[in-house]
Amino acid sequence: xxxxKKMGGMDLNRKYYLVDTENVGDRWFGxxxxxxxxxxxxxxxxxxxxxxxxxxxxxxxxxPRMVWLECAAGNNALDYQLMGVLAYLIAKHPESxxxxxxNDKDYQTAIDFWQSRGIKVCQKGFAATDGKKPKKKKGKxxxxxxxxxxxxxxxxxxxxxxxSACTLEKSGQENLTExxxxxKIAKSVPVTDLGGWYQALIALLGQETGREWYLKVRDxxxxxxxxxxxxxxxxxxxxxxxxxTVLDIHNLDVARAEEAYKIIRSHxxxxxxxxxxxxxxxxxxxxxxxxxKVLRPLIRVINGK
Numbered sequence: 001x002x003x004x005k006k007m008g009g010m011d012l013n014r015k016y017y018l019v020d021t022e023n024v025g026d027r028w029f030g031x032x033x034x035x036x037x038x039x040x041x042x043x044x045x046x047x048x049x050x051x052x053x054x055x056x057x058x059x060x061x062x063x064p065r066m067v068w069l070e071c072a073a074g075n076n077a078l079d080y081q082l083m084g085v086l087a088y089l090i091a092k093h094p095e096s097x098x099x100x101x102x103n104d105k106d107y108q109t110a111i112d113f114w115q116s117r118g119i120k121v122c123q124k125g126f127a128a129t130d131g132k133k134p135k136k137k138k139g140k141x142x143x144x145x146x147x148x149x150x151x152x153x154x155x156x157x158x159x160x161x162x163x164s165a166c167t168l169e170k171s172g173q174e175n176l177t178e179x180x181x182x183x184k185i186a187k188s189v190p191v192t193d194l195g196g197w198y199q200a201l202i203a204l205l206g207q208e209t210g211r212e213w214y215l216k217v218r219d220x221x222x223x224x225x226x227x228x229x230x231x232x233x234x235x236x237x238x239x240x241x242x243x244x245t246v247l248d249i250h251n252l253d254v255a256r257a258e259e260a261y262k263i264i265r266s267h268x269x270x271x272x273x274x275x276x277x278x279x280x281x282x283x284x285x286x287x288x289x290x291x292x293k294v295l296r297p298l299i300r301v302i303n304g305k
Contacts, residue, residue: 013096014038016089020102021045022078026052027126028101032065041066044082046073051211058195076106083110090119099124178205181245182213186230188242189301194218196301200242203297204249239265239302243295250294256283260291261302269303272296 017035019028021043029052031041043066045053060066069085071078086098097120100107107123114121176184181204189196197217201210217223232238243264244257263278279292295302 014040014093016093016096016098017041018082018086018098018100019043020078020082020100020104021049021053023102023104024126026050029056031101032060032063035065037065039065042085043068044071044078044085045069046071046078048073051207054211055198058198061195079104079106083107086110086114086121090114090121094119097121101126178209178213181205181249182217182227183230184241184245186227187232188238188245190231191217191224191228193301199297199301203246203294236261242298242302246294246298247291250290252290252294256291260295264295264299264302267303269299272299275299 015035017031017039019031019041021028022045028041028043035041043053045068047070057068061068069081071081082100086100089096089098100111100121100123102123103125111121111123182201185197185200185204189200191197194214194217198210198214201213201217204210205213217227232241240258240261243261244254247254247257247260259282260279263282264275267275267278276292283291
């Protein structure tokens with residue numbers, strides 16, 4: 001029933017793309033830009049997937065054109081599960097065309113079986129050079145919408161947070177442990193926002209350690225429940241807290257966290273050019289300002305989805 005909901009209703013013109021990520025790796029990334037809106041990409045992956053695939057999953061998990069199916073790992077295990085889903089789809093949508101994206105030749109026997117029965121199914125492979133990420137097209141410039149009313153909300157509580165942070169900084173506080181940084185993130189990012197957690201952990205703990213902690217948070221329900229108790233209720237205070245934590249770990253002026261937060265919130269999160277220009281104006285260009293650079297990975301987290 002869950003799989004049926006993910007695949008959507010019947011559409012004779014809908015195409016289904018079944019991707020064996022265990023075989024083709026990340027070389028399928030450009031496929032999303034090529035398919036039509038009504039088509040479906042079904043991604044089969046295991047717990048041994050790549051970092052790039054996990055990042056893509058976090059960004060695209062709610063994309064209605066993509067279906068993510070985690071498979072049991074093992075010798076040819078993913079192949080059998082892909083074939084099972086293909087058979088299910090053929091039974092439900094016998095008139096639709098199906099494309100298996102894999103370089104594994106073992107699918108050919110099953111493809112011949114279905115083709116001999118009038119089913120439109122074929123296999124497509126990827127050359128070794130197909131893994132390049134497509135260049136992002138520059139979108140049209142949009143005027144940044146001011147959100148000053150929201151930014152000013154809870155200003156008093158945010159200032160209290162900043163005063164506390166500055167006091168700690170002046171007192172020569174020792175470097176925090178990984179666990180302490182995780183708790184700081186828990187105060188600023190709800191555990192329901194796993195994408196935000198991933199970005200925050202990477203920004204504060206680095207790629208490798210951050211990903212390890214992300215997997216712990218993602219897979220451990222008990223840990224998420226404990227961390228959720230630390231989350232600050234006020235959105236403004238959460239945002240300033242997160243900015244202050246990032247600035248602190250990079251030895252930047254924590255007292256300017258609220259100012260940096262206001263800059264980010266006053267622009268559309270996609271308008272990085274305007275945000276950068278505002279940072280240059282407030283924080284200066286020379287020497288090259290670091291505030292925008294260290295906060296850029298967290299702009300989506302700070303400024304909503």
